[in-house]
Amino acid sequence: MSLFPRHQGVLDALKNRGRYRELIARNGYDFASNDYLGLSNAPFMRQAAHDALDRGVGVGAGGSRLLRGNDQEHVLLEQEAAAFFGSERALFLGNGFVANMAIFSTLPQLGDLVLFDSLIHASAHEGMRLGRADTQSFAHNDVAEAKLKIENWRAEGGEGRVWIACEAVYSMDGDKAPVAELYELAHQTDATLIVDEAHATGVFGDSGRGLSHQIANDPNVLCLHTCGKALGVSGALICGASVLIETLINKARGFVFSTAPSPLNAALVRAALNELQVNPDRQNTALAQTARTHDLAKEICGFEGFESQILPIIIGDDKPTMALAAAMQDKGYDIRGVRPPTVPKGTGRLRISITLNTPIDVIERMLHDLNDEMSALGLEAKFNG
Ligand SMILES: Cc1ncc(COP(=O)(O)O)c(C=O)c1O
Structure with a gap:
């Protein structure tokens, strides 16, 4: 009898439904990371770590930014990030x-x-749950519905500010948000646009500034650039108007009551941002490799409609999704299945990501194997891209 029978019951139920999650070791060619530009282990990044240590950068901040933890590396990173991404x-x-x-x-x-x-x-859902504003969703990428919802909310007496939230590139679908149209809607309705650039930073936009690169200087736009994906390190940069950043410094509990990220971490993000600016080849190579992969996916598997380096192969039910992932892992590809609640029910999928860690000949071979395994298991992708 388990000491924690209710927890055990939840775990058993997950197992029965094919939704039990386990930590498995990295194995095989990388088709699962978000290390899109291959920076996480790049020689120049390793060297940047040595250089930072040699110039005395600390490995720990020692406290909250508002106490002793505010290191010069954080300050420099924030100045450089604001200048690079174009925010105040x-x-x-x-x-x-x-x-x-x-x-x-x-x-x-x-x-x-x-x-x-x-x-x-x-x-974002967790944040909204903790916040005090009203929340409503609009159908994925449906700007007309978003507009209607704002109009209805106003008609029902809503008087406060409207915040429109999207991802630039959707993490599990790989499609892009209509950022320009959402920006236009925000403009028309006096709303503030929040763009989570997590999967676009480093990959899309001028020098990897993301899909919001042309509007990031508008104080009515707030952008999130995460540093653990294409930038290869960890952390996140919130870029926007001073008044919003100062509100976060004063009021965001996860900032105020938390030890600052390691200064070494900040130094490495600085190195990654510098790389985006001095070596445009890296972004261009990643984009070219993604474009070639889209062509190969069509030729070899008949898949169409992909928009980015994230390729969702939607199978549907959880068990066949995981069986296909396991078959691909057995062939030496680190490909993971993604099930609800991470994705909507009935849309279990392989989430294949294309990074500079895996060369194009291996990608081509993987697509042939994927085609063969799907035939062997009698599976068809329901919707691609
Ligand atoms: C769209 C999006 N936003 C935010 C995050 C969280 O970023 P981090 O991994 O730096 O915690 C993720 C991570 O998966 C993401 O996909």
């Missing part, structure tokens, strides 16, 4: 999850409305 200010936090919690729990006020895309990340 930037704030560095330990990771994107905490950053989204900070944004959504702190900035929208009582009486405001947060209108979010239905596929927005779990961390």
Whole structure:
């Protein structure tokens, strides 16, 4: 008899439904990471770590930024990030999850409305749960519905500020948000647009500035650039108007009551941002490799409609999804299945990501094997891209 029978019961139920999650070791070619530019283990990044240590950068901050933890590396990173991404200010936090919690729990006020895309990340949901504003979703990428929801909310007496929230590139679907149209809607309705650039930073936009690169200087736009994906390190940069950044510094509990990220971490993010600026080849190579992969996926598997380096192969039910993932792992590819609640029910999928860690000939071979395994298991992708 388990000491924690209720917890054991929940775990057993997950196992029965094919939804039990386990930590498995990294194995095989990388088709699962978000290390899109291959920076996490790049020689120049390792060298940047040595150089930072040699110039005396600390490995720990020693406290909250508001106490002793405010290190020069954090300050320099924030100045460089604001200049690079084109915002008035930037704030560095330990990771994107905490950053989204900070944004959504702190900035929208009582009486405001947060209108979010239905596929927005779990961390934004956590923030909204802690916040005091009204929240409503709009159908994925449906700008017309978003507009209607704002009009209805106003017609029903909503008087506060509207915050429209989207991801630039959706983490599990790999499609892009209509950022320009959402920006236009925000403009028309006097709303503030929040763009989570997690999967676009480093990959899309001028020098990897993300899909919001042309609007990031508007104080009515707030952007989140996470540093653990294409930037290869960890952390997150919230970029926006000074008044919003200062509100976060004063009010975001995950910032105020938490040890600052390691200064070494900040130094490495600085190195990654510098790389985006001095070596455009890296972004261009990643984009070219993704484009070639889209062509190969069509030729070899008949898949169409992919928009980014994230390829969702939607199978449907959980068990066949995981069986296909296991078959691909057996062939030497680190490909993971993703099930509800991470994705909507009935849309279990392989989430294949294309990174500079895996060369194009291996990607081509993987697509042939994927095609063969799907035939062998009698599976068809329901919807691609
Ligand atoms: C869209 C999106 N936002 C935020 C996060 C959280 O970022 P981090 O991994 O830095 O905590 C993720 C991570 O998966 C993400 O996909």
